[in-house]
Amino acid sequence: MDCRTTGGLERNGATVDAAAGPGGAPTQAFLEPPVLRVEKLSFCYARADVWSDVSFSIDSGKVAFLTGPNGSGKSTLFRCLAGWAAPSQGTVELFGKPFDGSDRMVRRQMAFVPDVPSFYDYLTAVEHIRFVLAANRVPAGEDEALRLFDRLGLAAHGDQYPSSYSRGMRLKLALVLALMAKPRLLLLDEPYGPLDREAAAALSSLLADARDDGAAVLMSCHHDVPDLEPDVQLRLDGGRLVPERSTPDGATPGGALAQPER
Numbered sequence: 001m002d003c004r005t006t007g008g009l010e011r012n013g014a015t016v017d018a019a020a021g022p023g024g025a026p027t028q029a030f031l032e033p034p035v036l037r038v039e040k041l042s043f044c045y046a047r048a049d050v051w052s053d054v055s056f057s058i059d060s061g062k063v064a065f066l067t068g069p070n071g072s073g074k075s076t077l078f079r080c081l082a083g084w085a086a087p088s089q090g091t092v093e094l095f096g097k098p099f100d101g102s103d104r105m106v107r108r109q110m111a112f113v114p115d116v117p118s119f120y121d122y123l124t125a126v127e128h129i130r131f132v133l134a135a136n137r138v139p140a141g142e143d144e145a146l147r148l149f150d151r152l153g154l155a156a157h158g159d160q161y162p163s164s165y166s167r168g169m170r171l172k173l174a175l176v177l178a179l180m181a182k183p184r185l186l187l188l189d190e191p192y193g194p195l196d197r198e199a200a201a202a203l204s205s206l207l208a209d210a211r212d213d214g215a216a217v218l219m220s221c222h223h224d225v226p227d228l229e230p231d232v233q234l235r236l237d238g239g240r241l242v243p244e245r246s247t248p249d250g251a252t253p254g255g256a257l258a259q260p261e262r
């Protein structure tokens, strides 16, 4: 992960799960704002819209898959959500508050792993872990972070500099840096891309655990994801957020039917 990202560490179903308690009274889950809410977002490069009028939200404890053809703007959307790029119109809310990337307290609760993570030149992998933990004031998290590091197959490579890592190894390190501080929101741009089969299975298990712990996860993917069912499917195509293709019985392949908010 880009350490600005994890620094990012200083960290999207498309519907609110309206749960009613006894007698129809709204439960706490109903009262909580979505972890991520996007309202009529548009983005353009040199006056050309990449996409426009994008609206959706993701609740705590949900995993959302974002799909779309090459160039449809998935990475651009992630950059806007993480506060790395400013949308031309619309709003992003994290945890019920407008977010433009500047609120340090909100940044600490989210982690963004971009499609090409970057690292510091003069820190080894384990030094990255210690640095990011210290920067996020979770010094006691090293054992857990090293377990993640091990689980993703990097245990023998802790003293190496990320510049000497392969593409897949860099992504694994970025994922460790993102997951270790247990963010409430994980933004992952193609996290399975270069992963080997074992690491992909481990990542699915880790993301399922994060969901069970109440995190919201938005990840882009081009291919099937092993052993992880989305609660929400979002698709960018033709400059719009379009409903994901449904199966004949109305269920979205691989998960509950969810539509982007309009």
Ligand SMILES: Nc1ncnc2c1ncn2[C@@H]1O[C@H](COP(=O)(O)OP(=O)(O)OP(=O)(O)O)[C@@H](O)[C@H]1O
Binding pocket: 045, 050, 068, 069, 070, 071, 072, 073, 074, 075, 076, 077, 115
């Ligand atoms: N810096 C830039 N300047 C101008 N146009 C850009 C820039 N970066 C991306 N684009 C354009 O924005 C559009 C969306 O790009 P983006 O990388 O967000 O798509 P993507 O869906 O993530 O693609 P992929 O699936 O190939 O990763 C593309 O048409 C791309 O050419």
